[in-house]
Amino acid sequence: MVRVRIAPSPTGAIHIGLARSALYNFLFARQNNGKFILRIEDTDPTRSTKESVEAIMEGFKWLSLYWDEGPYFQSQRFPIYQEYAKKLLKEGKAYYCYCSEERLQAERERALQEKRSWQYDRHCLYLSNEEKERLEREGVPRTIRFLVPQERNVVFEDIIHGRIERSGRDIEDFIILRADGTPTYNFACVVDDALMEITHVIRAVEHISNTFKQILLYEALNFKIPFFAHLPLILGKDGKKLSKRHGAVSIMEYKKMGILPEALINYLALLGWSPGGDLEIFSLEEAIRLFRLEKVKKANAIFDFQKLEWMNSEYIKRSDNKRLLIGVKEFLEDKNIPYEQEKEEKLLEIIQLNKDRSRNLCELALNMAIYLKEEIDYDKEAIEKYLDEKGKESLKELLSVYEVLSLFNKETAEKALRELANSKNKKPAEYIHPLRVALTGKLVGPPIFDVANIMGKDLVIKRIKKALMLGLEKNS
Incomplete structure (x- = not known):
């Protein structure tokens, strides 16, 4: 097995x-x-x-x-390691080393000065029995070193890299048990x-x-x-070892960013392996079926956070809205965005409208905020572009129509706007753009009549009036 x-x-x-x-x-x-x-x-x-x-x-x-x-836990298995270390000692495959760290450091520094590589010189391997007994009597701390057979090469066949070989002379007698009895890695x-x-x-x-x-x-x-x-x-994309400057290092930091675990798993799978063809988006179950260890590449993998964000956005688009609602609640609460638990149907509608425009759950929460918060933030550029005097006039005209509209929904809101534009001999866009800024505070977003439908008449009227005040403040 x-x-x-x-x-x-x-x-x-x-x-x-x-x-x-x-x-x-x-x-x-x-x-x-x-x-x-x-x-x-x-x-x-x-x-x-x-x-x-x-x-x-x-x-x-x-x-x-x-x-x-x-x-x-290895910390619970120390007696096992100590037993096997004793076995190697008994068989002459390991030996006690009494060298102090000071002696070892001095040897390293000497080698550095002489511009040569340093290996442990087997000083303690050649101690006489009398010297060992003296050191034992004095209670000198001792480690256990493995006796490397230096007359041979060590060879193994790596599944990814193929045959790899190294001379035993290039491997020093390494410590297997520290002086305190703990094993080395x-x-x-x-x-x-x-x-x-x-x-x-x-x-x-x-x-x-x-x-x-x-x-x-x-x-x-x-x-x-x-x-x-x-x-x-x-x-990282700069060819250097991955660090915080390339994005988050800890997996749970990605969770806090609103990356879905299934998107991160999908992306991680592609860091060194590919299923072949153009397939990039696949489930964990599909990865289990497609993965081939021998197909993992030798070349270094490049971590591209933008690619991960794109992949995450694809997963958000494809995800069930109820699953997204469970995930996004944490971000709504973290950003103090109020939502009513009992109005799940409305929340699901908001998610459906905004998930195609959200790269992560954090962005989804911010995109949902305009439907849930009393006050919203307005882009300066959006105000300057569409809440000028002309845009303000269009909003006033639209407000007077919407206020008397008895049935307010996506269809009636759009029909009323287009009929108003026709009666005023204006283009519908002259109303749509200012309306978008009034309702969302932004230049772009989901279809505006879908936005208005979810917000409902009362909030739409309130937002238009607020936007008109912003326009007045700007021109006063």
Whole structure:
């Protein structure tokens, strides 16, 4: 059975790269009727927080990336790692290192001055028994280093990158257990992946250098080596590592922007992979069916926030209005935009009229505000262009017609306006443009008679009168 995992460190919220890795693992597991496992790599208590663990789980749930097993916590598994470290010591595949950080730093600085690369010099490997006994008596802190077999090359076949090879001489004897008994990343990762029977390790390309070390550990512990697939980097449009200047980094920041989770999942899927053809919009279920791990590109992926916004707008257009209403309420409340819960039908009508013009739920809430708030903001340009004396005169004429209109709806409002224009020998646009500014405060928007119909006669009359006052203030 295929078994994959996502193993974040709880030092912050989920970022774009981690979410993409989780998604590809999830798709691969579901496609192969396998298991998707969540493991929390919290071996560093100084950086790991309970809040980060909760944020990680909340983020995965928001993206609908539900795990089948876990979460497992490495901090609860220290005795297991220590047992395997002792096994390597007993078999002569690891050794105690008593070197102080001061000595190691001095060696690094010397290498830097001599313009050569530095590796641990195996100082403690060659200590005599007497020296080791003395250091033990003195209680000198000790780590455990893995004894790298330097006479051979380490080779693996990456599902994405193909054959990758490195000389054992380029790998230093790395620490597997710190002086305080906690495991290092590479050691804990190998032990857990083996014991959890992980078949495929799908992770970021930055981990390739770790893979060589991990393969040596798998072999030393007689564990079965999994398949590896290293995903391309995600860069900004400027070709630099993704950071806050390219947009949000945390997944939950996108939620706060009003990005729909299904749109973000769709976009993340395309950061390194394509289903082929012109297909860009697809559901999570379709992605499970179409995804091919071996088709993931080697080249770095480019994160384009504008493309994500476009994709999100497409999802908003296609979304059920009731689903959008559930999502947009949070944004209405956040912006103090009043709405009456019991008038759901009206809210759904407002959403239907405005969702084609909204790139995110935040914009949808702002577009809905003109129907729900008593007072609206007016664009300066809109006032100057259409609430001049001529526009004000047209609004006055239209107001007198609308005030006596007994049945007010989309059809009657439009018919009355066009008949007025005809009787005054004017173009309908001479009324429509000032009316749009009066009702919405903007130059553009949804069809104006649909807007008037949803607002109702009372609000339309009130807005026209308010706009006439603005016009008078401007010309006074």
